[in-house]
Amino acid sequence: MKAMLLKRALQLVTVVWGVGTLTFILMRSLPGDMAYRIAASRYGQDNVNSEAAALVREELSLDQGAFAAYWHWLLDLLQLNLGHSLVSGAPVTEIVNHMLGHSLLLALAGLLVSILIAVPVGLLCAWRGNPLDSVFMGLSSLIRAIPVFVLGVVFILLFALHWNWFPVAGFGTPAHLVLPALTLALSLAAVSNRVVRDSAKHTFQAAFYQFSKVKGLSAWQTFRRHGARNIAVPVVAFFGIQLVSMIEGIVMIESLFSWPGIGHGLAHAIFARDIPVIQGAALVMGILFVALNTLVDMLCLWIDPRGVRQS
Amino acid sequence: MISCGLKRVLSCVLVVGALSSGGAIAQPTQSNTLSISAAFEFTSLDPSKNGFIYSRMQVLETLLDVDEKGLLIPALAERWEISEDAKTWSFHLREGVRFHDGALMDAEAVVNSLSIAQAKHGALRNAPIESIQAVDKNTLVIRLSRPYTLLGAVLANYANGIVSPEGYGQDGEVLALSATGPYQLHQFAPPHKLVVEKFDDYWGKKATIPYASYLTGHRVESRVLQARSGQADIVFGLDPASIPSLKRLPNLALYSNAIPRTIVLKVNSGHPFLNDVSARQALSMAINRQGIANGILRTPGSEAEQLMPAFLSNWHLNRLDNDNQAQTIKPDALLASLGWKKNAQGMLERDGQAFELTLITYADRPELTTVATAIQAQWQAIGISTKVQVTNSSAIPMGHQDGSLEVALMARNYGFIADPLGVMLSDFGANGGGDWGAMNWNNAELSQLLSSLEHTADPKQYRDIAQRSAQLIYNERPMIPVTFYVQQTSVNKRVAGFRYDPFERSFFLNEMEFVKP
Numbered sequence: 153m154k155a156m157l158l159k160r161a162l163q164l165v166t167v168v169w170g171v172g173t174l175t176f177i178l179m180r181s182l183p184g185d186m187a188y189r190i191a192a193s194r195y196g197q198d199n200v201n202s203e204a205a206a207l208v209r210e211e212l213s214l215d216q217g218a219f220a221a222y223w224h225w226l227l228d229l230l231q232l233n234l235g236h237s238l239v240s241g242a243p244v245t246e247i248v249n250h251m252l253g254h255s256l257l258l259a260l261a262g263l264l265v266s267i268l269i270a271v272p273v274g275l276l277c278a279w280r281g282n283p284l285d286s287v288f289m290g291l292s293s294l295i296r297a298i299p300v301f302v303l304g305v306v307f308i309l310l311f312a313l314h315w316n317w318f319p320v321a322g323f324g325t326p327a328h329l330v331l332p333a334l335t336l337a338l339s340l341a342a343v344s345n346r347v348v349r350d351s352a353k354h355t356f357q358a359a360f361y362q363f364s365k366v367k368g369l370s371a372w373q374t375f376r377r378h379g380a381r382n383i384a385v386p387v388v389a390f391f392g393i394q395l396v397s398m399i400e401g402i403v404m405i406e407s408l409f410s411w412p413g414i415g416h417g418l419a420h421a422i423f424a425r426d427i428p429v430i431q432g433a434a435l436v437m438g439i440l441f442v443a444l445n446t447l448v449d450m451l452c453l454w455i456d457p458r459g460v461r462q463s
Numbered sequence: 464m465i466s467c468g469l470k471r472v473l474s475c476v477l478v479v480g481a482l483s484s485g486g487a488i489a490q491p492t493q494s495n496t497l498s499i500s501a502a503f504e505f506t507s508l509d510p511s512k513n514g515f516i517y518s519r520m521q522v523l524e525t526l527l528d529v530d531e532k533g534l535l536i537p538a539l540a541e542r543w544e545i546s547e548d549a550k551t552w553s554f555h556l557r558e559g560v561r562f563h564d565g566a567l568m569d570a571e572a573v574v575n576s577l578s579i580a581q582a583k584h585g586a587l588r589n590a591p592i593e594s595i596q597a598v599d600k601n602t603l604v605i606r607l608s609r610p611y612t613l614l615g616a617v618l619a620n621y622a623n624g625i626v627s628p629e630g631y632g633q634d635g636e637v638l639a640l641s642a643t644g645p646y647q648l649h650q651f652a653p654p655h656k657l658v659v660e661k662f663d664d665y666w667g668k669k670a671t672i673p674y675a676s677y678l679t680g681h682r683v684e685s686r687v688l689q690a691r692s693g694q695a696d697i698v699f700g701l702d703p704a705s706i707p708s709l710k711r712l713p714n715l716a717l718y719s720n721a722i723p724r725t726i727v728l729k730v731n732s733g734h735p736f737l738n739d740v741s742a743r744q745a746l747s748m749a750i751n752r753q754g755i756a757n758g759i760l761r762t763p764g765s766e767a768e769q770l771m772p773a774f775l776s777n778w779h780l781n782r783l784d785n786d787n788q789a790q791t792i793k794p795d796a797l798l799a800s801l802g803w804k805k806n807a808q809g810m811l812e813r814d815g816q817a818f819e820l821t822l823i824t825y826a827d828r829p830e831l832t833t834v835a836t837a838i839q840a841q842w843q844a845i846g847i848s849t850k851v852q853v854t855n856s857s858a859i860p861m862g863h864q865d866g867s868l869e870v871a872l873m874a875r876n877y878g879f880i881a882d883p884l885g886v887m888l889s890d891f892g893a894n895g896g897g898d899w900g901a902m903n904w905n906n907a908e909l910s911q912l913l914s915s916l917e918h919t920a921d922p923k924q925y926r927d928i929a930q931r932s933a934q935l936i937y938n939e940r941p942m943i944p945v946t947f948y949v950q951q952t953s954v955n956k957r958v959a960g961f962r963y964d965p966f967e968r969s970f971f972l973n974e975m976e977f978v979k980p
Contacts, residue, residue: 188857194512195584196503197827197856198876199622201889201898202864204584205857240506240653241636250652305684312692320689321500322678324656407681412655416681420504420654423855 160446164439171438172229173222175431179422180218186425187214193239193424212238225431234435235428239421244432247417252436254323255413258405259398261329262336263391269341271387274348278356288345295342304335304408321410332409336402340394347390348383355382385456392448491649491658491674497958497975500680500695504654508637511583514621519970520659520677521644521670522563523624526554526573527615529881529966533775535615539568539625539643549610549918556601561664562627563647564639570597576625577605577618579635585622586880590614610918616882621968645670645973655679659972670973683829690715690953697961697970701951703761709953716954719762720963721772723878724948726834728822729859729871732941733903736818737869741801743940745794749845750838756946759833767944769937771877774965777929778883780937794845803846811846819848824872825856834945835872860898868902874948875899878966884916884929891936901941909935 190212191204209215228235234244273292277285295303311331312320318330355361356379364374406416414433421429499520505513510523517523528538537543540554560568574597581587581595591608598604605614617623627641640648645665650658657677661670678695680686683702689695690709701709701717709715730737730746737743752766771778803811803818811818820842824835832853839849849870862868875890877883890900891909912932919925936942954961960975 184855184858185861188861189855191584192855192857193506196513196515197825197874198879199584200857201860203589205860207584237506240512241509242506242653305688308685308688308692312694313688316692320692320694321680321685322656322694324652408685410655410678410680410685412652417654 156449157446160442164442167438167442168229168435171434172225172431175434176222176225176427179425179427179430182425184425186427187212189423189425190238193420193426208238225428234432237421237429238426239424239429244428247429248414248432248436251412251414251417251433252440254411255402255406255415257329258332258336258402258411258413259395261333262340262398262402263395265333265337266340266344266394267391269337270345270348273341274345275352275383277345277349278352285349289349292342292345295338299404300335300339301404301408303339304331304405307331307335308408321408323409323411328409332405332411335409336398336405340398344387344390344394348387351383351386352379355379358382381455385452388451388455389448392444392451395444491660491676494977495672496658496674496676497672497697497972497977498676498678498695499697499699499970500678500686500689501699502680502683502686504679504681505657506653508640508651509583510624510626510637510640511580511585511622514624515967516657516677517640517642517644518621518624518968520657520675521646521969521972522640522648522659523621523626523642524644525619525621525624527619529616529619529968531965533878533881533883533966535619535881538619539573543615545920549612549920550607552605552607552614553598554603554605556603557666558601560643560666562629562641562643563662564627564629564641565664566627566629566641568625568627568643569600570603572628573597573625574603575628575631577623579631580623582635583622586613586617586620586885587623590617612917612920613880613882613885613888616880616885619881619968620879646675649674650676661973665973668973671976672972675970675972690955693955696955696958698953699950701953703951706761706951714956716956716961718950718952718954718961718963720950720952720965721765721774722876722948722950722965722967723772723775723883724874724876725767725770725772726831726945726948727767727770727873727875728838728943728945729863729868729873729899729902730941730943731866731869731902733866734869736820738903739801740939741797743943745797745845746842746847747940747943748792748794748797749841749847750943750945751841752945754841755834755837759837760830760946760949762946762949765946765949767947769933770875770942770944771883771933772947775877775883777926778877778887778933780930780933798845805846809846810848817848818846819850820869821850821852822870822872823852823854823858823862823868825858826853827856828874831872831874838872838945863896863898863902866903872945873899881966881968884913887932888913888917891932891941896941904939904941906935906939906941 185205187205187209191208192200194208195204236243237247273288277288308320308331311317318327322328361374361378364378402413403415403419405411406413418430418433421433505516507513510517514523524539526538526540528536530536539557539560541557543552543554545552556568556570556573562568574595577595581592591611593606593608595605596603624642626637630637630639630641632638645662645667646659647662649660650656655678659675661673663669680689686698686700687702687705690698691712693714706717710717730743732738756766757763769780773779798811802813806812822835822839824831826832835851839851842849859868859871859873862871877886879886890897892913896902896904909932912928916925916928919928950963952963957978958975959978962971964971
């Protein structure tokens with residue numbers, strides 16, 4: 153376990169440096185003048201002109217060479233200083249904290265609800281088999297085929313317009329969280345219930361599982377002692393990966409529900425060439441990726457200690 | 464195993480609950496908050512950057528205000544005088560005006576605020592100001608190096624809003640937006656949410672609605688649904704396609720208002736295909752404006768042959784429509800007179816060169832992309848091949864500066880400075896063009912006319928010169944107008960007292976009230 157944590161710590165340092173450097177190179181390689189892009193985001197479309205761009209260029213020393221800018225960034229990073237947004241001037245840590253907090257909240261809520269849907273449905277399908285299995289698998293294929301944006305609009309039409317239970321968009325109260333989380337959850341559950349179902353089916357058909365029944369254990373005792381843990385390992389790993397991709401990939405939901413998450417913020421920062429915000433957000437995502445993977449590995453080792461002996 | 468799993472689920476629920484309640488607002492509720500939804504984001508407290516939102520939410524005020532016709536009216540300055548040589552402007556401040564931090568506004572505070580604004584990006588920076596000085600507690604004087612009639616309109620721009628001296632940091636950055644409006648900041652959650660609270664010590668008409676919130680709704684579908692559900696009381700920038708269904712809802716009132724913004728094509732008049740006025744006229748004539756207004760924007764009657772809408776009467780040519788109807792020359796004939804001939808594919812060619820153009824536009828305003836593709840098809844019909852590139856709005860001033868721009872489709876706000884002369888000078892001024900205006904097009908007469916307006920105080924003379932300028936632009940087509948903008952707004956009927964500001968300076972929140980059920 154210690155060796156794994158040490159390996160992951162080293163990975164973390166590499167990821168932080170690699171992600172930051174790659175972001176820097178990519179942003180610098182994009183065509184167009186950074187000063188104009190930043191000025192457009194700062195002052196708005198009605199008020200951006202060459203004068204504003206010149207002002208931005210001078211204020212932010214954009215004329216300095218790429219190497220000097222990279223060196224400044226690296227020195228700041230060593231002091232754990234992520235800098236300030238080129239557009240708003242606010243500290244990057246503050247901006248990322250605001251965006252990531254909302255993204256994590258939405259992603260965790262979505263994941264939790266998706267687990268509550270996917271695990272029982274997946275187990276039920278594996279347990280009962282056809283025709284229930286085919287019905288649920290068909291339904292999940294259908295839901296997965298619907299773009300998440302459409303799913304969100306359907307929920308808004310039903311729960312916000314028809315029944316007026318929840319607000320259409322916005323944030324700040326638990327009620328605002330319900331519809332975006334539900335949209336996300338249903339879209340995720342449509343995939344993860346297959347993973348649960350496949351894992352459960354594989355376990356239920358395994359020789360050791362059949363043997364435990366033969367030796368006289370009840371169905372529930374068999375599932376508790378020999379099923380749950382075996383089913384859980386691939387499912388936990390899958391949910392872990394889903395959580396990371398969810399945090400960065402829920403732009404459409406954030407946009408539809410006016411949710412100030414990191415996916416949406418990152419997209420806007422890229423349009424604005426707000427390099428410190430892009431680097432800060434990418435760094436935090438990289439750290440989160442390593443941390444969540446470590447957590448999933450630890451959880452999997454705890455569920456199935458055979459992994460320790462193997463490693 | 465089950466109890467352990469349950470514990471985990473419960474703890475997750477608690478974490479989610481705690482996280483979500485952490486962001487909850489304690490005081491504003493649906494019953495005491497007027498909620499507004501519109502498309503534009505804000506990122507900063509600085510009036511020079513995002514002052515438009517604080518001005519509209521009535522947090523920020525300026526020395527002078529603008530009425531519906533664009534005329535200057537008193538605001539924080541209750542009166543002002545201009546010297547005979549038109550180079551000294553004296554402003555007499557309203558007494559007893561308090562900032563949101565409780566401090567009294569005086570001439571020193573106003574001088575401080577304007578001096579900081581002058582150092583930042585904005586129209587004040589380019590005004591010929593020699594000095595801004597406080598003469599006494601309630602009087603300040605601005606001295607100019609030359610007569611400049613635009614000063615009043617420039618001072619009314621949001622970038623020059625008056626902020627308490629305590630609100631600024633050492634380098635002039637805005638740390639707290641303590642201004643003088645009938646509402647003060649309550650919650651600032653950029654880039655999406657702003658909540659303002661009524662300010663009881665306001666000098667003018669006090670607000671009756673305790674709170675007002677602004678939520679950025681990026682997607683028009685989402686804003687329409689907010690209007691339908693009643694979540695938002697006022698929704699700006701509705702999709703014209705949604706208007707018929709919204710009109711049927713008994714709880715909504717809909718408003719369509721003309722604003723001084725025009726969809727217009729910026730043309731590089733130095734381009735070898737476009738340097739002849741006949742070519743620009745042909746391009747203009749080939750545009751089916753009525754089709755775009757009716758079919759795409761669904762705002763019949765918004766088609767534009769000239770830059771300014773009718774309510775900017777000084778700059779609007781009334782006789783233009785008749786002249787246009789009388790025009791019988793076809794665009795094909797105009798292009799043929801320039802030596803363009805159609806090839807076997809029906810596309811224009813001259814000296815072996817195909818008539819190909821690149822048209823850039825930006826996605827900030829989604830209708831621009833659709834209009835651009837419509838123009839692409841309409842030009843295709845007369846044999847011009849157009850490549851449409853959707854990019855960032857900054858590509859237009861950048862393309863102007865580096866000379867790479869050929870044609871650009873944009874939404875130009877001629878009321879950005881309340882007097883359109885401000886925008887006209889930057890678009891058609893001394894250098895024969897501007898970042899958002901004409902390009903490689905020099906007209907000495909127009910430059911001279913616009914320059915003379917800077918010191919023309921007589922209204923009749925001003926109008927005559929403005930009319931002549933508008934006619935010159937219409938004749939030469941350095942910019943090709945397409946349609947005027949119509950702002951579509953929905954207002955929930957629980958709100959009374961709504962009115963629309965065509966200059967988009969204020970939402971007039973303090974004039975609104977909730978209707979008692």
